[in-house]
Amino acid sequence: MTEIWQGLIRAVQLLVSFDAEVVEIAARTLRIAGTSSLLAAIISLPLGTLIHFRQFRGKGALINIVQTLYFLPTVIVGLFVFVLLSRAGPLGELGILFTPQAMVVGQMVLITPIMLGMTISALSGVRKELLETATSLGASGSQLGLLVLREARYAVLAALLLGFGRALSELGVAMMVGGNIDGYTRMMTGAIWLATQRGDLELALALGIILLFLALVISIVLNRLQQRRPQ
Amino acid sequence: MSRPPSMIRITALTHRYGDREVLKGLDLSISRGETFALIGPTGAGKTTLLRIIDLLEMPSSGEICFDDRPVPGSGKQRLQMRRRMSLIHQKPQLFDSSVYDNVACGLRWRGNKETETVRKVGSILETVGLDRYEGRDARTLSGGEAQRVALARALVLEPEVLLLDEPTANLDPVSTSRIERLIRSIARQRSTTMIMATHDMSQGQYLADRIGVLIDGRLVQTGNSTEVFRSPRSEEVAGFVGMENIIEGKVVASAEGIATVKTGSDPDGTTIQAVSDQPVGREVHACVRPEDITLAPATHRSSARNSFRGTVTGVASSGPLSRVEVDCGFALVALVTRLSTEELGLEEGAAVVADFKATAVHVIERSAHR
């Protein structure tokens, strides 16, 4: 119990003093997880919309597979991307293992299924009649896609946030693909892991609390943006 | 006189959902600027027909020409044709945004300049009586307001063809008459081609130049309102347009345009005189509107060609009127004012005389398959 209190106090101290190292790690975490999430969203939103509207053979099976991938353990993704990018692996010549770019690749593999699957579910919540109305008002295919995303925006935002949250809190990819290199690929989770390994439970808890605090700020900001209506 | 060019022409249109045939070989041509009402009971296929005309659905077979050009199966041309039409649903489907954005969306999709959009949206909202509603969240509107927004959203596009699917089915009487007036004024001002589906005959009668009766996937009769309402072509149409008294019989005499129809199968059955040139021996239905029947006390001596003594078997209120059921060898329903109901002492068991003119009787040949 005392560790938790001390962790809380330490967290507040680190936050208030803007501890340079913590700020740097937090900023790097947001940049890397943010990039993976944005790129995954750029893939998932149009692809999800396309899958939602198109009827094709194996659509149900495809959605099942995507949903199964929600449960991918981060370590497995880390291992998979590691083997792929390792010098001895098929993409070894890129030489990007243990770089932030490689972490982005790994995190995208991890979170794209979540964003994609949840986007498809979100869109299926929009009434068919509404889309037909839009068609009859002269919406083209792509305009219809934008409309359906807009109509389902709360659920779509939730899908993106969930993916971002997973990227922010995962450890497997950060460790195996990033290497947890101080000052280069260390994310909040990697720092927490290291502090735990070194027996500094207080620091580990403090960093954990800061990570949650970051997540809180992000979700508040996004919800604010969402609720403000034009005009 | 040359016919005005056809805006929409449908040839041999058939549509199936699975095994169920919902439209069965329709032919229909609608001229530019015409207001056409499609009436028929629920489930007759009106909505499906409108959806096919709006190019939302591909018919199973048959051809549609829009502005004298055949509609392609897909592609840009289809979108461009669709953009010259607007469909208003029975239940208004508003987007989850402001009233302004709802009305503006069609213009934006067509790539209009925003300044022009602002002007057009403002003016159409004024037309439908919703100015100052621009910033309102569309999902907080009442049913009548929502339908006006839906109407504004369609009208702001200045469509050449406006399709209305039961636009007032879910509205209260005040909102209904407001929407009806709007549609009427638009039809007059803009010479928009309009096709509206309704199950409300009086609405069709009030708004349309021409009426088509769709029953069970077949267009059984088209014509102006007098034709359809006065001279339904079949028993089904007669029933649907409010000819509640449909009496089976056979023409036993015919002279100078007056046919004598003997009712029922019994040889001494009552006869009805009707203006009709159906030949002797034909099996027919004699149809009479309830409002064309007058009731009088049993002592009354009538000059009407058709006058029957009978007993009241039931009285029910219907708005300001009473529906009175009378048995005079065959069943008749009459509509009388509530005042006369009281004066005549119409109640179950009362003896009355039911009168109607020969011109009030419409005789239809009994269809063979029935």
Place this chain on the structure above:
Amino acid sequence: MKTRVIVLAVIAIAVIVSVIATPRVPALKIATTSSLYDTGLWAHLEPLFEEQHGVKLHVFRVGTGIALDHGKRGDVDAVVIHDRTREEEFVAGGYGVERVPFAYNYFMIVGPEDDPAGIAGLKPEDAFRKLLEDGAQDPDRIVFISRGDDSGTHAKEKAIWQAAGFAYHEVQESSWSKARDGYVKAARGMGPTLLMANEKGAYTLTDNGTFLAYKGNLELVPIVETGAMLLNEYSVIAVNPDRHPGTNAEMAGNLVEFLTSPDIQDIIGSYGVDEYGVPLFSPCAGAEPGE
């Protein structure tokens, strides 16, 4: 509405670019054992090397087993570890250029102060034999926490069992190991293993560097500290560039030179004095200690 979308898009693009375009600075990648990393020695040496050679030093904290695997795959440029047998195999297999020992210290058997098995003063292999024999009789009181991972420390423990006359599987299959407590595998790093042994009042094998670094949090004391078996030797091996052309062989060579240079040897030899009063490592540039 429009401006908001534009602002968000600009921020999004900036974030993506900041990561995608992160310059891939030339870096020397080394994989090292957790016991070395956790003493803080690398944090101490890293800036010195970076300054001297104008290159980033990326240090991976992994076990000896994973470090060797990274080396075999060419994912790091050098490994810095402590398991002589496997190091020699690694070089013999053509994966590494040369095994260069640069520092050493001693492993020690630590345990509760009352020493329930009475192993103080014994040679390490005798101590282990006694632990196993007595532990089988009284597994509740005589508990040993093994690293149980693939680390250098675990390899050392196995070697001591071997010297004590037991194959490792015999230890694992003993009744001591099968008891609820007794012989326990932690499967974690040195620090957490020490903390676990502390909680359970157990013995464990540790390097003295990590033990000193954790001493403040522990009630455990050194029980057996002497014996040739306990030598813990750290070596640096550059990964063979012939096998993996992408590796930074030149810089790896620089690292070997750096670690064995007299200045750095002095720094290694005095590291830890400020904090613990005694040095954590003894330098041994190029030479095998104790030979």
